Amino acid sequence: MSTFWHDNLPKLGQMFGAIAIFLAVLAVIFFIAGRANGKMQRPVAIVVFLGPALLLLLFGLLGPAVRTFLLSFKGSASHHWVGFSNYKWLFTDPSMRIVLKNTVFWILFTPIVTTGLGLLLAVLLDRMRRESVAKSLIFMPMAISFVGASIVWQFVYKYANPNQPQVGLMSSLARHLGFGPTNWLLTQPLNTFLLMIVFIWSQAGFAMVILSAAIKAVPADVMEASALDGAHGWKLFRGITFPMVRSTFIVVLATMVVATLKLFDIVRASTGGNFGTSVLANEMYSETFVRFDAGRGAAMAIILFVLVFPALIFNIYNLRRERSIA
Amino acid sequence: MSLLTRNKSPKIAEHNAGRKLFGSRGATITVWIIAILWTIPTLGLFATSFRPKAEISETGWWNIFLHPHLTLSNYSAIFSTSSVSGIPNGILPYVINSFVITIPAVIFPITIATMAAYCLAWVKFRGSDLVFYGIFALQIVPIQVALVPLLNLFTGGVHVGSVTVIPALHIAGKFLGIWIPHTMFALPLAIYLLHNFIASLPRDLMEAAHVDGASHFTVFRRIVLPLSVPAIAAFTIFQFLWVWNDLLVALTFTGGTEGIDPLNNKLAGLAGTWGSHWELLTSSAFITILVPLVVFFSLQRYFVRGLLAGSVK
Numbered sequence: 001m002s003t004f005w006h007d008n009l010p011k012l013g014q015m016f017g018a019i020a021i022f023l024a025v026l027a028v029i030f031f032i033a034g035r036a037n038g039k040m041q042r043p044v045a046i047v048v049f050l051g052p053a054l055l056l057l058l059f060g061l062l063g064p065a066v067r068t069f070l071l072s073f074k075g076s077a078s079h080h081w082v083g084f085s086n087y088k089w090l091f092t093d094p095s096m097r098i099v100l101k102n103t104v105f106w107i108l109f110t111p112i113v114t115t116g117l118g119l120l121l122a123v124l125l126d127r128m129r130r131e132s133v134a135k136s137l138i139f140m141p142m143a144i145s146f147v148g149a150s151i152v153w154q155f156v157y158k159y160a161n162p163n164q165p166q167v168g169l170m171s172s173l174a175r176h177l178g179f180g181p182t183n184w185l186l187t188q189p190l191n192t193f194l195l196m197i198v199f200i201w202s203q204a205g206f207a208m209v210i211l212s213a214a215i216k217a218v219p220a221d222v223m224e225a226s227a228l229d230g231a232h233g234w235k236l237f238r239g240i241t242f243p244m245v246r247s248t249f250i251v252v253l254a255t256m257v258v259a260t261l262k263l264f265d266i267v268r269a270s271t272g273g274n275f276g277t278s279v280l281a282n283e284m285y286s287e288t289f290v291r292f293d294a295g296r297g298a299a300m301a302i303i304l305f306v307l308v309f310p311a312l313i314f315n316i317y318n319l320r321r322e323r324s325i326a
Numbered sequence: 327m328s329l330l331t332r333n334k335s336p337k338i339a340e341h342n343a344g345r346k347l348f349g350s351r352g353a354t355i356t357v358w359i360i361a362i363l364w365t366i367p368t369l370g371l372f373a374t375s376f377r378p379k380a381e382i383s384e385t386g387w388w389n390i391f392l393h394p395h396l397t398l399s400n401y402s403a404i405f406s407t408s409s410v411s412g413i414p415n416g417i418l419p420y421v422i423n424s425f426v427i428t429i430p431a432v433i434f435p436i437t438i439a440t441m442a443a444y445c446l447a448w449v450k451f452r453g454s455d456l457v458f459y460g461i462f463a464l465q466i467v468p469i470q471v472a473l474v475p476l477l478n479l480f481t482g483g484v485h486v487g488s489v490t491v492i493p494a495l496h497i498a499g500k501f502l503g504i505w506i507p508h509t510m511f512a513l514p515l516a517i518y519l520l521h522n523f524i525a526s527l528p529r530d531l532m533e534a535a536h537v538d539g540a541s542h543f544t545v546f547r548r549i550v551l552p553l554s555v556p557a558i559a560a561f562t563i564f565q566f567l568w569v570w571n572d573l574l575v576a577l578t579f580t581g582g583t584e585g586i587d588p589l590n591n592k593l594a595g596l597a598g599t600w601g602s603h604w605e606l607l608t609s610s611a612f613i614t615i616l617v618p619l620v621v622f623f624s625l626q627r628y629f630v631r632g633l634l635a636g637s638v639k
Contacts, residue, residue, distance in 0.1 A: 004407045004415055004418070004419075007415070007419065007585075008418075008419055008422050011422055011423065011426045011501070011585075011586075012422065012426065014426065014501055015425070015426040015429060015430060015501070018430050018501070018502070018505065019429070019430055019433055022430070022433070022434060022437070023437075026437065030543045030547070033543060034541050034543040034544070037541075041541060041542070042449065042451075042542075045445070045449050045541070045542035045543070046445055046449055046451055048441075048543075049441040049442060049444060049445035049449065049542070049546075050441070050442050050445040050446070050457070052438045052441070052442075053438050053439065053441070053442035053461075053513055053517060054442075054457075056438065056506075056509060056510045056513060057461065057464060057510065057513055057514070059476075059479065059510070060472060060476060060506075060507065060509075060510025060511065060513075061464050061467055061471075061472050061510060061511070061514070062464070063475065063479075064471065064472035064473075064474075064475035064476050064479075065467055065471045065472060067474075067475035067478075068471045068472070068474065068475055071474065071475070121357065121360065124353040124356055124357045125353075125357060127350050127353040127354075128350065128353055128354050128357060129350065129354070133361075134357045134358055134360075134361040135361075136623070136626075137361040137362075137364055137365050138357075138360060138361050138364045140364070140365070140368065140619065140622075141364065141368070142567075142622075143567055143615070143618040143619050143621075143622040144368070144571070144615045144618070144619075145570070145571030145572075145573070145590050145614060145615070145618070146571065146573070147571070147573055147590050147593050147594045147597070147614070148571070148590070148593070148611050148614050148615045150597070151371065151593070151597060151607060151608070151611040152367045152368055152370070152371045152611070152615075153367055155367065155370035155371060155374060155387060156367055156370070165384055165385055165386070166386065167382070167383065167384075167385065167386045167387070168386075169366070169367075169370065169386065169388070172386050201364065201367070204364075205364075209629070261468065262468050262469070262470070264470075264573070264574055265573045265574070265594075268573065268594065269573075269594050269597055272598075281468070281470060284470050285470070285574070285577075288473075288474055289577075289578070294474055297474065298474065300470075301468060301470045301471040302471070304468045304470060304471070305467060305468055305471055308467075308468060312463055315462070315465075316459060316462065316463060319459075319462060320459075
């Protein structure tokens with residue numbers, strides 16, 4: 001026990017120390033900068049308030065993004081320029097073709113299914129009298145890490161030899177229904193879809209909560225007027241509800257596209273990217289840190305960025321419109 | 327005024343009737359079916375973590391309802407500070423690591439982002455809008471793009487030719503080496519969300535304070551910080567979940583340093599090495615899940631309010 005605390009107490013000390021130093025430095029800077037008066041007051045405030053964030057973003061995101069762009073044109077050890085050969089490999093290598101195909105599948109299916117399910121739930125919740133418990137249960141998986149989620153889902157997908165007891169829920173159900181269980185996570189392309197279900201399970205609650213708030217914000221008299229006009233169910237949804245929440249729907253959809261592209265953990269923890277399930281973000285990690293080819297890894301990161309780019313343009317367009325209204 | 331209020335209440339009642347009467351029962355049943363389906367996988371993990379080792383591989387977890395046979399031995403095994411199946415001190419050190427990583431990685435970016443958001447919203451200058459859009463755009467940069475160069479910066483510094491611009495920081499494999507990347511990667515979203523909220527604070531309040539001779543620093547501390555609590559709480563949830571549940575940043579920046587590996591990171595590794603020890607894996611996984619759930623449910627009421635400030639009207 002004492003060696004345990006001997007090892008771990010210093011860590012807690014480091015944590016509290018770091019927080020204390022951080023706050024103390026801020027307090028001192030605020031105190032000194034607060035003395036500035038007259039003409040100096042505004043510029044000093046701008047530097048103190050905005051400076052730290054800009055410096056961190058410059059060194060943490062902007063600079064590295066530029067460097068990665070350059071690395072993607074260099075060889076595995078980043079010593080010499082290789083032109084476009086990393087990109088050429090990326091688009092022609094047979095194993096990469098599976099990775100790209102999987103990534104496209106993920107983008108085509110998961111965002112729309114997740115957001116659509118979120119919308120369906122939001123609409124249904126709006127018609128319920130009491131919603132809080134069911135809502136919390138559906139939202140709960142969002143708080144679970146993708147690693148945790150992969151372990152949770154192992155109890156659904158787990159497979160044992162036919163002569164042994166099946167402890168996986170899906171395998172057991174399949175046997176009861178009379179079609180002998182197979183090793184789900186090894187079966188292509190089924191396994192990719194099974195991993196998508198984990199993502200949908202995890203994120204649908206988030207889509208639901210955001211869309212639910214948007215539906216509640218639809219003015220009462222609009223709904224009421226159309227209900228009096230005899231609009232019910234599907235007609236009310238298509239004619240009134242959906243158009244009113246369309247912009248929120250698209251924002252959530254864009255968020256899901258980005259989350260799907262960055263997805264790494266589910267694949268890594270469930271199959272390790274084997275059995276034809278790998279996606280770009282996972283392969284990028286393997287290429288860089290397992291096979292130590294920084295060039296190819298960087299090229300994949302750049303392709304990810306290019307794929308996300310339309311979502312960026314859309315979001316900025318949306319933001320500008322929103323701000324001009326407000 | 328009274329006419330207005332009298333007019334309003336039947337309207338709301340009517341609206342609710344129109345919304346809720348038809349399909350109300352069907353909706354309730356559908357939502358509950360989905361809610362139950364959504365809970366079953368987690369329930370399986372939870373139930374398994376309380377079952378004896380021998381039974382886990384023999385029968386499915388749903389048998390726990392037929393033959394309740396519960397034990398806490400799995401939890402006492404992972405929390406014992408003696409060696410557990412190849413882990414010298416149980417999982418407690420990794421729980422501590424997770425907290426040591428997460429708490430500063432939440433406090434640092436929120437503080438820096440609140441300052442930046444206040445500046446962009448209320449201390450406008452030429453080009454401040456451009457800076458805001460730029461930061462917003464960075465939200466979308468996949469962090470994968472930044473990992474390797476940032477790691478190089480930590481281990482080797484920045485050199486232009488033979489001139490050292492930034493010396494090697496030597497913080498990879500230390501806690502500081504994880505706090506800093508998490509802070510950097512959190513800033514775009516944090517600044518964006520907090521800016522939405524802070525920009526919507528009443529203008530009169532700020533102007534009155536300045537007329538009274540308060541500096542920007544006083545306004546920030548006395549007015550902006552206290553009023554921004556809902557947005558700060560919403561982002562706290564987000565950032566806590568993100569850092570606690572993160573795998574990629576931890577894998578990259580701990581570099582496999584045993585002493586600082588967070589729980590989630592260790593769990594991903596154990597999923598391979600403990601492949602046959604389901605009793606240990608499920609109880610560890612449940613601990614990993616429990617902490618964010620507690621944080622989430624205790625701050626839940628802020629979540630939607632702080633997130634949607636200014637976006638849904």
